[in-house]
Amino acid sequence: MNLYSIKDPSFLKQKNDEELKILAQDVREFLIQSCSRTGGHIGANLGVVELTIALHKHFDSPDDRLIFDVGHQAYIHKILTGRISEFETLRQYKGLCGFPKMRESDHDVWEAGHSSTSLSAAMGIAKARDIKGEDHHVIPVIGDGALTGGMALEALNHIGSDRTNMTIILNDNEMSIAPNVGAMHNMLGRMRTNTQYNRVKHDIEDFLNRLPQVGSRLRDMADRIKDSMKYLVVDGVFFEELGIKYIGPVDGHDFAELSNAINISKDYKGPVVIHVITKKGKGYHPAEDDKLGKWHGLGPYKIDTGEVLGSKSTPSWSEFMSNTVLERAKKDERIVALTPAMPVGSKLTKFQNELPERFFDVGIAEQHAVTMSGGLAASGMRPYLAIYSTFLQRGYDQLLHDVDRQNLNVFLGIDRSGLVGADGETHQGVFDISFISPLPNMTLMMPKDEIEAEQMIDLAFRHEGPVALRYPRGNIKGIEAPAPREPLEYGSWDTVMEGDDLSIISFGPTLDLAIDAAVALKDAGINAGVINARFIKPMDEEMLQSIGYAGKPVLTVEETMLNGGLGSMIAAFMADHGFKNGIRRIGIDNEYVEHGDVNKLLEDIGITTDNIILQSKTLLELENEKEIKN
Ligand SMILES: Cc1ncc(C[n+]2csc(CCOP(=O)(O)OP(=O)(O)O)c2C)c(N)n1
Ligand SMILES: CC(=O)[C@@H](O)[C@H](O)COP(=O)(O)O
Ligand SMILES: [Mg+2]
Numbered sequence: 001m002n003l004y005s006i007k008d009p010s011f012l013k014q015k016n017d018e019e020l021k022i023l024a025q026d027v028r029e030f031l032i033q034s035c036s037r038t039g040g041h042i043g044a045n046l047g048v049v050e051l052t053i054a055l056h057k058h059f060d061s062p063d064d065r066l067i068f069d070v071g072h073q074a075y076i077h078k079i080l081t082g083r084i085s086e087f088e089t090l091r092q093y094k095g096l097c098g099f100p101k102m103r104e105s106d107h108d109v110w111e112a113g114h115s116s117t118s119l120s121a122a123m124g125i126a127k128a129r130d131i132k133g134e135d136h137h138v139i140p141v142i143g144d145g146a147l148t149g150g151m152a153l154e155a156l157n158h159i160g161s162d163r164t165n166m167t168i169i170l171n172d173n174e175m176s177i178a179p180n181v182g183a184m185h186n187m188l189g190r191m192r193t194n195t196q197y198n199r200v201k202h203d204i205e206d207f208l209n210r211l212p213q214v215g216s217r218l219r220d221m222a223d224r225i226k227d228s229m230k231y232l233v234v235d236g237v238f239f240e241e242l243g244i245k246y247i248g249p250v251d252g253h254d255f256a257e258l259s260n261a262i263n264i265s266k267d268y269k270g271p272v273v274i275h276v277i278t279k280k281g282k283g284y285h286p287a288e289d290d291k292l293g294k295w296h297g298l299g300p301y302k303i304d305t306g307e308v309l310g311s312k313s314t315p316s317w318s319e320f321m322s323n324t325v326l327e328r329a330k331k332d333e334r335i336v337a338l339t340p341a342m343p344v345g346s347k348l349t350k351f352q353n354e355l356p357e358r359f360f361d362v363g364i365a366e367q368h369a370v371t372m373s374g375g376l377a378a379s380g381m382r383p384y385l386a387i388y389s390t391f392l393q394r395g396y397d398q399l400l401h402d403v404d405r406q407n408l409n410v411f412l413g414i415d416r417s418g419l420v421g422a423d424g425e426t427h428q429g430v431f432d433i434s435f436i437s438p439l440p441n442m443t444l445m446m447p448k449d450e451i452e453a454e455q456m457i458d459l460a461f462r463h464e465g466p467v468a469l470r471y472p473r474g475n476i477k478g479i480e481a482p483a484p485r486e487p488l489e490y491g492s493w494d495t496v497m498e499g500d501d502l503s504i505i506s507f508g509p510t511l512d513l514a515i516d517a518a519v520a521l522k523d524a525g526i527n528a529g530v531i532n533a534r535f536i537k538p539m540d541e542e543m544l545q546s547i548g549y550a551g552k553p554v555l556t557v558e559e560t561m562l563n564g565g566l567g568s569m570i571a572a573f574m575a576d577h578g579f580k581n582g583i584r585r586i587g588i589d590n591e592y593v594e595h596g597d598v599n600k601l602l603e604d605i606g607i608t609t610d611n612i613i614l615q616s617k618t619l620l621e622l623e624n625e626k627e628i629k630n
Helices: 009-014 017-038 042-046 049-058 075-080 084-089 118-132 150-162 183-193 196-209 216-233 238-242 255-267 317-331 349-354 366-378 389-404 432-436 450-462 510-523 541-550 566-576 598-605 609-629
Strands: 065-068 138-143 166-172 245-251 271-277 335-339 359-361 382-388 411-415 443-445 467-470 494-497 502-506 528-532 535-537 554-561 583-588
Touching: 009 049, 017 042, 017 049, 017 075, 017 084, 017 255, 049 075, 049 138, 049 166, 049 255, 065 118, 075 084, 118 138, 118 150, 118 166, 150 238, 166 183, 166 255, 183 245, 183 271, 238 245, 245 255, 255 271, 317 335, 317 349, 317 382, 317 411, 317 450, 335 366, 349 359, 366 382, 366 389, 382 389, 389 411, 389 432, 432 467, 432 554, 443 450, 450 467, 494 510, 502 510, 502 566, 502 609, 510 528, 510 554, 510 609, 535 566, 541 566, 554 566, 554 609, 566 583, 583 609
Parallel strands: 065 138, 138 166, 166 271, 245 271, 335 359, 335 382, 382 411, 411 467, 443 467, 502 528, 502 554, 554 583
Antiparallel strands: 443 535, 494 528
């Protein structure tokens, strides 16, 4: 069929299974073609083509509420709700979002990007339905990876005890981004292979139903036999014991099985989980055969070979960090590495292969990862926890209460610090400075290049107390065979360009923009100094005092939120010490930054060389006006 003619999912009601199969084929073909040009979460989406079609056929979205966990697998949902023509702009600046987005469609009733939120959201939506006396279905769709997240378990605990009516779709493809891990994953594996329990249970139910006159004592006895069967034939009937009816396992690529399971669930009063077995990457060989998680989400690729396009000149920051830590770990047995489900993104697979006994992928469990790092440190180990800036948000209390408060030697590698681009609002790594800097014992750094990063790694493993090192998405500079540098002086900033007219203070990738601006300003007769504020906490107070006494205006440049960023800390320092220097700050002002090419986003925000030049000039003009008035 012409997929471009789809306006909403209502057409599915008339389709039989054979027609749905053809539709699924067309959708797959479209996804493979379209994502080869734009990139995106192709593997996850190819796995849920039939499932999403079946959900839209049997439920009535948007009255019935489909809630996609993480939301990276909602492309088919977007196609079926009339958004196919926007796929050429997927994850691009001002284009279609890679996750559900309420402003795009009424069918997107919940937004996400972070994992394991769907069940709590579903509980809230279902409770509101019940309080308001409404009558619609609530259908959270959660993956086996997302089920390893603590929030999902907290929600199940509530849903099961409350017996709230909803249909939970558990999409089990045995993969998180990497192969899934953990006891929950092992348990699902046993359920997947154990169809015996369901068959026996079904046979008994069938038998009882066919005997309408059966006496209550006989029925009670049969029910007890049926209940005890689960202990005999299944390792753990986790969901049923929680009070959630379990239907499955269901072949997630078979429309008849899916329809049957969904229809049973619709008649049931109370919570139901349908355990759907799918194959990530289904229908496209490179993605289907992927055991490493590369095809979970990626950039444009060549369809015939599966080759990922785009040149890679230097190693990524993640690769550099993980490999440098690995080299140190080979010499220091106290060093262990942890990741909450991101061994692929954080490039820790080499560490995992070479030192498996000192590597922990704990699943999507940021809170656990942070506190476990604390536990390791409390016992004399030197844990390195690689964690994306955006996902560290979920481990904040653990960072504060468990790690920082106890002043433990945990080394956080804060991956994807700064703007990340295509994933957008939910994933920009721009809040960590604001939430980490108030923690009294924390050291927070960001290097300007990999040489400085090496010095910081060295410092982090020697330092007593928690240390966080931010590094961006993207690649290192590839500096050739540098001379070994002196160890970093703790808390010291570095003057990279002298200049008396004003000080431009920056760190990390934006430092280069500041240097370019200062060079251009020199040509315009303005003597701008540039300072590398490589320690965000503690700040170099000696240097700030000297700037303060010199009365130099200050321009700060950072790819983070202004509220709580370095600029605001410098402004507070100046005010607290009675300095009246003029200060301007460049950074992100009180808004969420959407998806798109990082350079375009930086331009929108004003984190550019041109704007640094402009703001420097404005700052100096304002200072001159101030002087004239005085
Ligand atoms: C809190 C949080 N941690 C980590 C991630 C990164 N992440 C995105 S999808 C994903 C795997 C999810 O696996 P699953 O739920 O099984 O979905 P699948 O991709 O297999 O369909 C991970 C780890 C995230 N989005 N949110
Ligand atoms: C959906 C999700 O959270 C991840 O798949 C994320 O998109 C990975 O981002 P990177 O590509 O930066 O590793
Ligand atoms: Mg999965």
